[in-house]
Amino acid sequence: MNPIEWLFDAQLVIGTQTILWREVIGNLFGMLSAVGGMRRKVWAWPVGIVGNLLLFTVFLGAVFGTPNPVNLLGQAGRQVMFIIVSIYGWVQWRNSRNSGEQTAVTPHWASNKVRVLLGLGLVGGTLALTPIFRALGSFEPVWADAWIFMGSLLATYGMAKGWVEFWLIWVAVDVVGVPLLISAGYYASAVLYLFYGGFTLVGFFIWMRVQKKNSLTIETAFPDPRVKR
Template identity: 30%
Template sequence: MSLADILEPLQRPLFTVLDTPVSWTEFLGFGSGALCVWLVARQHIANWPIGIANNVLFILLFAQAGLYADAGLQVVFITLAGYGWWTWTHGGGPGSGALPVRRTTRTEWTWLIAAGAVGTFGLTLLLERATDSTVPFWDALTTALSLMATYGQCRKRLESWWLWIAADVVYVPLYLYKELYLTSLLYVGFMTLCVIGLRSWSRDLAVRRPHTVEVSA
């Protein structure tokens, strides 16, 4: 039995939205993605394995839709998930088993913006010349923003939520254009969860600040 035969059931239509079939892959991606973001907002370690499962489903979905950069991005996400899983449990430094929420430093912003700009430009050229992508720039831009946000999430940087919101603002119309209606709806939900996550992490940071000042004094 070939890999295509094994994956074929996941590509079968489950129901239709606006006369467009929604596959098992898209439906399962919807559920696992929403659960993952909710767990991140709660700083729950289970977000990482759930996120890896979500990435595998989205590799299949995006490759099928011709969103090649987004499909390749999922492979990077799986690697980063392993890193994030480790830092959330071991990256708090001496005497701390958990990584605390912090703000993104000026140096990190400089590197993130530079890497995001270079990545968007390079991926746009690659998609234009090596694939049949109909949305090379937008595919590249969302890929770059997502990678920037994922780095911040791995390090528990508060501003990673703003980067996710910026990416989702582009993702929603992009997936509508590609007729991935359920996935587009998922990303509307992601934006709501990102706002919840931003508020939750902001409260956590505010609670920690007085204690940090007291200890350092």
């Protein structure tokens, strides 16, 4: 058996539950990508893509004949979305680093207009995708699958743009994702989501601190003449 065949068929049996090693390894790559994102490293994007490819085959359980015959179309579809947006983020961060920056991106707050658009996009996208996912036979509650898909899309795009708020979008995704994955039997992914929820809060505060530090540096170097000191 070659390594690819082993990776595709290998299973971890815990009690009465069967977990694919692809699910475990794919989520580990996702976690490593998140660490790289927190540190603003370009390698976070290609590492994440590898995890996306593995998880795509996991969440289409009925298609690939896995022990868990449940299709989470939003989860599977978001892996494709991740790959597309990650290529965009990879190019953005690499270009930023090549321009002389020590790190790949400078964290900054999104404008109030962007925040409103993000909120409307998350809610509106969930409402629009729910009937589509239901018609395709996604696992109930379908709105949760649609919420995770839209939240993941917006969070990944926000990471590429360097918006500090993208971490909070991930928190909103995890709050819905953990119970959905447990009910669908994807326990390895549920555990990662639970851990990742705490990790995203850490990432948020780290990026917020970096943003504040950069703002103070800019203000010191280029003080606003309108402000009396």
